[in-house]
Amino acid sequence: MIDLVLSVIQAIMMIALAPLFAGILNKAKARMQHRAGSSIFQPYRDVAKLMRKSENISESSSWLFRFIPYVCFGSMLLLSLMTPFFSAYVAAPYGDLISMVYIFTLYRFMMVLGGLEGGSVFGGMGGSREMMMSVLIEPSLLLSLMALAGLTGGSTMIGDIPRELIGMGAIVLTPALVLAASSFFITLLAENSRVPFDNPATHLELTMVHEGMLIEYSGRGLGLMDLSSMMRLMIFSSMFCTMFFPWGIALTASPSAVLIGLASILIKVLLVTLAIALIESYLAKYRLFRLPNLLTASFALSLLAMISLYIL
Amino acid sequence: MYDGLYLSLMLIPAAVGMAVGIIPSGYSRRIAVFLCGVSAFFGVLAYPLYIYGGEITFTFPLFSAWGPYSILMDELSSMIISISSVVFLTVIAHMVRSPSAPADGRYSALVCALFISCILTMCADTVILLLMAWEAVTLSTFLMASGRDHTAAWKFLVIAHIGGLMVISGFLVMMHYAGGHVLSSWSDLGVTMGPLVSCGVVALLFMGFGTKLGLVPFHAWMPDLYASAPTHTSALVSTVSSNVAVLILFKGIFGYIGASDGMYILAIIMMAASSFTAVWSALESLVQTEPKRILAYSSMENMALVLLCFSLGILFSNGGSPGLITVVLIAGLFHTINHSVFKSLMILTVGSVEDCTGETAMEKMGGLAKIMPVFSVMALVAVLSMAAIPPFNGFASEWLMIQSMMGGEGIHVTEILLPLGVAVLGISGMMAAVSYARLYGFMFLGRPRSEKNVSAKVDTATFVPMSVLAILCLGMGIFYSQITERLAVGVAAATSIPSDGPFLDNLSGTLNMPLLAGILLTIVFAVYALNRIFRKKSARSPTWDCGTPLDENMQYSSVGFSQPLVRVFHPLYGDVIEALDGDSSDKRKKYSIRFAEPFVEHLYVPLGNLLMRGAKQVGRTQNGNIQTYFGYILAVLVVLLVAVRFI
Numbered sequence: 017m018i019d020l021v022l023s024v025i026q027a028i029m030m031i032a033l034a035p036l037f038a039g040i041l042n043k044a045k046a047r048m049q050h051r052a053g054s055s056i057f058q059p060y061r062d063v064a065k066l067m068r069k070s071e072n073i074s075e076s077s078s079w080l081f082r083f084i085p086y087v088c089f090g091s092m093l094l095l096s097l098m099t100p101f102f103s104a105y106v107a108a109p110y111g112d113l114i115s116m117v118y119i120f121t122l123y124r125f126m127m128v129l130g131g132l133e134g135g136s137v138f139g140g141m142g143g144s145r146e147m148m149m150s151v152l153i154e155p156s157l158l159l160s161l162m163a164l165a166g167l168t169g170g171s172t173m174i175g176d177i178p179r180e181l182i183g184m185g186a187i188v189l190t191p192a193l194v195l196a197a198s199s200f201f202i203t204l205l206a207e208n209s210r211v212p213f214d215n216p217a218t219h220l221e222l223t224m225v226h227e228g229m230l231i232e233y234s235g236r237g238l239g240l241m242d243l244s245s246m247m248r249l250m251i252f253s254s255m256f257c258t259m260f261f262p263w264g265i266a267l268t269a270s271p272s273a274v275l276i277g278l279a280s281i282l283i284k285v286l287l288v289t290l291a292i293a294l295i296e297s298y299l300a301k302y303r304l305f306r307l308p309n310l311l312t313a314s315f316a317l318s319l320l321a322m323i324s325l326y327i328l
Numbered sequence: 329m330y331d332g333l334y335l336s337l338m339l340i341p342a343a344v345g346m347a348v349g350i351i352p353s354g355y356s357r358r359i360a361v362f363l364c365g366v367s368a369f370f371g372v373l374a375y376p377l378y379i380y381g382g383e384i385t386f387t388f389p390l391f392s393a394w395g396p397y398s399i400l401m402d403e404l405s406s407m408i409i410s411i412s413s414v415v416f417l418t419v420i421a422h423m424v425r426s427p428s429a430p431a432d433g434r435y436s437a438l439v440c441a442l443f444i445s446c447i448l449t450m451c452a453d454t455v456i457l458l459l460m461a462w463e464a465v466t467l468s469t470f471l472m473a474s475g476r477d478h479t480a481a482w483k484f485l486v487i488a489h490i491g492g493l494m495v496i497s498g499f500l501v502m503m504h505y506a507g508g509h510v511l512s513s514w515s516d517l518g519v520t521m522g523p524l525v526s527c528g529v530v531a532l533l534f535m536g537f538g539t540k541l542g543l544v545p546f547h548a549w550m551p552d553l554y555a556s557a558p559t560h561t562s563a564l565v566s567t568v569s570s571n572v573a574v575l576i577l578f579k580g581i582f583g584y585i586g587a588s589d590g591m592y593i594l595a596i597i598m599m600a601a602s603s604f605t606a607v608w609s610a611l612e613s614l615v616q617t618e619p620k621r622i623l624a625y626s627s628m629e630n631m632a633l634v635l636l637c638f639s640l641g642i643l644f645s646n647g648g649s650p651g652l653i654t655v656v657l658i659a660g661l662f663h664t665i666n667h668s669v670f671k672s673l674m675i676l677t678v679g680s681v682e683d684c685t686g687e688t689a690m691e692k693m694g695g696l697a698k699i700m701p702v703f704s705v706m707a708l709v710a711v712l713s714m715a716a717i718p719p720f721n722g723f724a725s726e727w728l729m730i731q732s733m734m735g736g737e738g739i740h741v742t743e744i745l746l747p748l749g750v751a752v753l754g755i756s757g758m759m760a761a762v763s764y765a766r767l768y769g770f771m772f773l774g775r776p777r778s779e780k781n782v783s784a785k786v787d788t789a790t791f792v793p794m795s796v797l798a799i800l801c802l803g804m805g806i807f808y809s810q811i812t813e814r815l816a817v818g819v820a821a822a823t824s825i826p827s828d829g830p831f832l833d834n835l836s837g838t839l840n841m842p843l844l845a846g847i848l849l850t851i852v853f854a855v856y857a858l859n860r861i862f863r864k865k866s867a868r869s870p871t872w873d874c875g876t877p878l879d880e881n882m883q884y885s886s887v888g889f890s891q892p893l894v895r896v897f898h899p900l901y902g903d904v905i906e907a908l909d910g911d912s913s914d915k916r917k918k919y920s921i922r923f924a925e926p927f928v929e930h931l932y933v934p935l936g937n938l939l940m941r942g943a944k945q946v947g948r949t950q951n952g953n954i955q956t957y958f959g960y961i962l963a964v965l966v967v968l969l970v971a972v973r974f975i
Contacts, residue, residue, distance in 0.1 A: 071866035076775045078697035078704065086859070090852035097847070110843035114730050115718055121761060122717045128765050132884070134871040135694070135775035140884020143769070147762040148892035155754030162734060162750055172734065173838050232871065236864060240855075308896045315751070322747035 018269050019105045019175075026101035027093065034243070034250040035059035037289050044293035059246060066239030074134035074232050084130040085233070085240035091123045092247040099251050100258040102277035103266035104178040112172040113161045116255075117154070120207065123248070124150055127241075131229030142228025145304060149206055149213060149225075152311035157203045159318035163196040164259060166325045178262035191328060195321035197260040202314035204252045208245070210292055212302040212310065223301065250285070257284035331384045334370070334377060335399065338447065342367035342440040349437025358424075360436035364443055365420050371413025371447060378406035385453070392456055395509040400453035402512075404661075404818035408575050409450050411665045412568045414800070415672045416443055418793035422676050423560045425787045428683045430558055441468040442564060449572050455499050455509045458576070465572060466492060466540075469565050477556035484549040491539025491546065495576075498532035501525065502584055514584040515824055523590030530581055530591060530642070534598055534635070537577040541570055542628035543635065544605040545927045551616070554624035555688070559679025562620060566627040566675065567668035574634055574664045581638060582657065582823040587645035592741065595646075598639035599745065603752040605632035610759035611900055614766070614890040615923045618688050619678045622767050623671065626714060629760050630667045634660045636749065637729060640736070647739045650826045655835065656732040657823075658815045663725035666804055670713035670722060673797035676790075677707045681771060684786055687778065690767070690886045695776040702791055704772045709798040711768045713805070715761035719845035720801050724808035729753060731835050762893065770886040775871070777880050806841050887921055902926040 039056035046053025073081065098111050111119075128146055131139035165172045167190065168180035181188050206213045209226035216226065224231075230241050258265055264280025266273040302310065345363030348356050378384065378401060387398035401409065420439065423429045445464035452458035466488045473481040505521045506514045518526040539546040554562045581587065587595075606629050613625035637660030644653045680703060681696060682688055697704035713720035716727075730753060736746045804811060819825065871878065894901060902924035949960075 068864075070864040072869055073866055074871040075868050076695060076698075076871050078695075078773065079701060080697060080704070080708070080773070083856075086852050086855045089855055090848060093851045093855075094844075094848050110840040110847065112838040114727050115723075115839060115844065118716060118718050118723055118727075121715070121758070122712075125712075125715060125717060125761060125765055129769055129773060132765075132769035132773040135773075135878070135883040136871050137882065137884055140774075140889060143765070144884065144889045144892055147765065147889075148896060151755065151758045151762055151893060152896075154758035155751045158730070158754040159747060159750055162730075162747070165734060171838070172731065235866070236859065304892065305895060319747055319751060322750070323744065326743045326747075 022103050022105040022269065023097055026099075026103065026106075027096040030096045030099070030101055030250050030254065031093070031243075031247060033285075034246040035063060037250060037253070037285060038246045040286070041289050041293050041296075044290055045296055048293065048297040059242075063239050063243050066242065067236055069235040069239075071235035071237055073234075073237075074136070076135050077133040077232065081130060081133040081232070082237070084126050084133075085237045085244075087126050088123050088130075088244045089240045091119050091126075092244045092251065095119055095251050096247060098174055099254050100174065100178055100262075100265065101254050102281045103269070103274060104175055104258070104262070105266075105269065106175045111174070113165055113174060113177075114158075114172055116174070117158050117161060120157070120248075121150075121154065123244070127229050130233070130241075131231075134232040136232055138224060138228040138231045141222075142225050142231070145225045146229065148304075149307060149311065152308060152315060153203055153206050156199050156311070156315040156318040157207070159315070159322050160196040160199040160203065161259075163192050163318060163321040163325055166322065167192050167196075174259075177259050178265050179267055181259075181262050182265070182267065190324070192321045192325040193260065195317050195324060197256070199314045199317035199321060200256060200260060202310065202317070204256060204288075205292070205295070206307075206311060206314070208249045208252060211296040212299050213307060215301045253285045253288045254281065256288060257281060330381070331386050334373075334384060335386050338367055338370040338374075339444055340367075341370075342443050345440040346437045346444070349433040349435075349440060351433065353433070356433035357431065357436045360433060360440055361420055361424055364436065364440045365417060367440070367443055368413045368417040368420060371443075372410050372417065374401060374406040374413065375410035378403060384451075394456040395454050397457040398453045398510070399448070399451045399457070400512050401451045402818075402821060404579075404815075404822045405450045405575065407814065407818055408571050408661075408665065409447060411668060412446060412450070412571045414796075415567050415668050416564070418797050419560055419563045419672060419676065421793040422680075422790050425789045426559070426679065426683060427787075428558065428679065429560055435472065435558070438468050438472045439560070439564070442472065442568070446568050446572050450575055453511050455503050455511065458511065459496055459499060462495060462572075462576070463492060465569055469561070469569060472561040473553050473557040473565070477552065480549065480552035480556045484553050487539050487546055487549050491536045494532045494536030494539075498529045498536060498580070501529050501532075502580075506584075511579075511584070516586040518585045518588050518591075521585070523588065526585050526588070527591055527594045530585060531594060531598075533577055533580045534601075534638075537573040538601075538635065540573040541631035541635065542605070542609065542624075543601060543632070544608050544628075545931055547605070547609070547628055548925065548928050548932055550628060551612075551621040551624040551925070554620045554627075555618050559675060559682070562623070563672045563675040563679070566623070567672045570627065570631055571664055571668050574631070574661070578638065578657070578661065579822055582641065582819075582825070586824055587642040587653075589646040591642050592646045595639045595642035596745065599636060599643065599749070602632045602635035602639055603749070605629075606636065606752055606756040607759075608900075610756040610763070611897055612923075612925065613763040614759060614893055615887075615901060616763075617690050617886060617922060619681075619690055619767055619771060620675070620688070622763055623675055623678065626760060626763070627667070627671060629756055630663065630671070630714075633726075633729065633753065633756070634664050634667075636660075636752070637663070637732075640732070640749065643742050643745070644736060644739065646742060648736060648742070652732060652735045653825050654816055654819055655728065655735065657819050657825075658812050659725055659728035659732050661815055661819070662728060662808070662812060663722075666713070666721040666725050666801075669797055669800045669804060670710050670720075673706060673794060673801065674710035674714065676794055676797070677703055677710060678771075680786070680790060680794075681707075690770045692778040693771045693776075694774040694880075694883075695772075697772040700772075700786055702788075703786070706791075706794045706798050707768060707772060709801050711764045713801040715764045716757055717761075719805045719841055719848065721803075721805035721808070724805045724841065726753065726757060727839060728808075728812065728835070731838075759893070762890070766886055766889050770889070774883055775878070775880060777883075802845075806845050808841055900926075902929055 038059045043053045043056045100106050128143040131143035168177050214225040233241055266277030341363040345360040349360035384401040387396050390397050445461045448461035470481050470485045505517050542550045609625040609628035613622050616622045637656050641653050641657045713722040716722040733746045733749045736742055904921045
């Protein structure tokens with residue numbers, strides 16, 4: 017019962033905080049570029065405004081187009097129920113790490129189909145590039161999570177992983193964990209369409225990947241898609257912070273542990289956000305055909321993580 | 329006691345249908361199809377009857393020099409017979425109302441023949457019946473496939489017979505060592521055969537059945553056959569005969585021979601071959617421009633994953649726990665039956681779309697979801713299952729595969745290979761998902777790419793068999809743990825691997841699919857309902873066109889869609905052999921390209937040329953002059969006499 021309550025609270029917190037961290041990211045980037053930037057609460061206002069507006073849908077799109085935002089948002093909600101945030105309690109005997117990876121695939125698959133709806137060139141182009149990246153991302157995401165599961169004794173239960181890692185003490189700082197974590201971080205950037213993979217701020221037609229797929233959405237559909245992509249960043253950051261570096265997470269349900277867990281996760285996610293902002297400010301977007309180099313590096317790192325697990 | 333009755337109910341209608349179909353009459357086709365449907369209906373009952381009454385045995389009152397013809401339906405075969413019959417029944421039901429199905433009664437007779445031969449192969453208990461039925465499967469497929477393009481069917485026949493040769497030799501070697509021809513009495517032949525011979529036999533079976541499953545380089549027939557054969561032939565070949573091949577391969581390796589630790593080098597080679605096939609076919613499927621060719625490569629990819637599971641099963645017997653071996657084998661078998669369900673659904677959908685639009689190229693389709701909404705829902709279910717998206721059945725079996733690879737930790741030598749297995753699964757799975765997104769997106773979404781309207785009317789009666797398959801796709805995914813439990817019993821009964829419950833139970837504890845699916849659906853519909861309650865106005869307007877009115881070709885093409893990936897993996901693709909014209913009146917417009925299949929170009933064509941040259945050399949000796957032939961006879965006599973003298 018405590019699992020259920022805590023995981024629902026965590027999911028609600030993640031939904032509520034996702035736009036805030038997106039706002040912080042934008043603000044930090046603006047400050048690094050010596051701009052004042054918009055308020056950190058701007059994403060809330062954007063989403064709220066989009067939700068209030070009426071939709072304008074392409075004549076050429078089918079029933080699926082209207083359905084996709086719900087599926088995307090629904091899959092992100094499901095994942096936020098499965099991801100540990102401030103406590104290791106997740107109501108997750110219904111899903112494990114592998115199903116998390118495949119739910120991300122569901123999200124991406126649906127988004128690409130949404131891009132192809134309406135027959136817009138930008139949608140097709142965005143979808144095509146997204147798919148190229150995902151072919152190279154998916155295996156490394158799978159392998160880095162597998163390395164994590166292997167490190168903690170082969171269980172793919174989400175709730176067990178932070179617990180096991182903390183229980184292992186300092187020995188856990190093996191090459192496997194570091195390699196898997198670095199691979200996962202590259203995956204995080206690629207999955208969330210961040211620089212150097214994609215520029216989330218661009219609306220320049222020929223460089224769009226993620227934005228290209230959303231080009232036909234408007235009003236509430238766009239609001240839901242935007243909110244889901246913020247949630248995706250939040251889920252990835254909290255996966256990074258609770259599964260690869262779980263220290264501080266609440267292992268019991270006592271108020272003090274929960275408070276420490278809450279403080280630590282907020283600080284960790286803030287650090288990840290600032291790191292992303294730093295990368296985005298100091299790195300230009302890569303040319304599309306240079307991306308496979310970085311993605312194969314991520315793949316190699318995760319494969320090495322997995323192999324080092326067995327050799328060392 | 330009722331075994332004979334049941335079997336005659338299952339086999340006799342189809343046999344009568346076979347005879348009726350040959351009669352040239354207007355009614356013969358309908359009667360033959362109906363009789364085949366009756367047979368398939370009784371085929372569906374095989375597993376329920378097994379549960380109720382135990383094994384079904386029967387011996388035909390016929391004798392041959394190589395023993396009697398007898399039948400034994402055990403747990404596993406009855407299960408796969410049931411699933412295959414469901415697929416058969418739905419394909420037949422679809423065929424009745426499909427305008428493109430050959431109107432010839434003989435085609436229906438062949439469907440009956442395929443049904444009988446598939447069933448007999450799956451439940452044969454003697455070597456002679458098994459081999460004959462397997463040959464009949466090949467022959468009836470060949471005859472059913474002779475559609476638009478005869479060369480594809482001949483390619484199939486040649487390659488399938490090379491495979492058939494390997495299967496026959498494998499079974500004859502096993503029969504020699506077993507000393508009997510009753511299959512159910514064979515077990516642990518590996519002990520008597522020794523490691524070397526058993527490796528040889530396993531390799532023969534693997535390659536022999538691999539020809540039917542599309543193992544590289546024996547896959548050359550597959551894309552051509554799928555593209556040219558009638559839809560229902562492709563649907564049955566890719567599902568039912570794959571089921572048959574996988575079942576017999578499974579029984580051959582793990583039931584009759586039994587995996588032992590001496591085989592691990594062979595297992596590594598098998599693993600490499602099947603991984604290569606999986607990645608190769610996923611790559612090739614990305615550049616195909618005809619939906620049916622994509623489906624052919626997709627079948628290859630799925631079957632390669634099944635073969636990967638079997639090779640891991642052998643590998644795990646070198647120190648793995650029985651539970652682990654069972655799980656990896658279950659994953660393979662489960663994926664096979666899942667594949668037969670979702671692939672038949674997809675092929676039927678593609679076939680219906682081709683019937684309605686009269687097009688076979690993806691570049692001419694597009695925007696069909698608005699015209700055929702029901703088909704687009706069916707196709708979406710099939711595509712999601714194929715792409716292993718939860719909560720559909722493709723996900724359940726791939727999940728089980730990854731889990732079993734995770735479980736191999738700590739096994740000597742093997743464990744190093746397992747991350748590579750996971751990587752293969754990830755890469756090929758994701759590439760396949762891309763090609764399914766492309767398949768669905770360019771068929772059903774976007775704007776129509778050709779001016780032609782949908783000509784034929786959609787027959788709503790075909791929705792019934794398709795929705796049965798769609799429901800199965802979802803149901804088999806959600807209730808995967810019940811199915812895997814039954815499969816575990818079947819695997820334990822068919823092999824000498826002791827069943828190990830806890831391993832599977834632990835796994836089921838980590839993924840509660842009904843709950844997962846329930847939560848996902850509840851969330852999606854809750855969001856939808858909220859949106860409906862607080863609904864806003866929505867307007868319809870043209871797609872954003874930057875100010876230029878868009879014509880049908882001003883949208884992303886399916887060839888362009890896969891270009892980034894083709895660029896990344898370009899050394900692996902062949903040359904562009906053909907630029908297909910969009911419109912014959914305007915030669916400048918080229919919308920589509922086709923890549924050469926490198927294996928055909930660099931393996932089959934040179935091999936064919938070599939054979940032709942050799943044949944020409946042999947041909948020189950045959951000059952038709954009688955004196956020369958006397959000379960040959962004389963030479964042979966001299967050689968023989970000398971040989972006899974010295975031996």
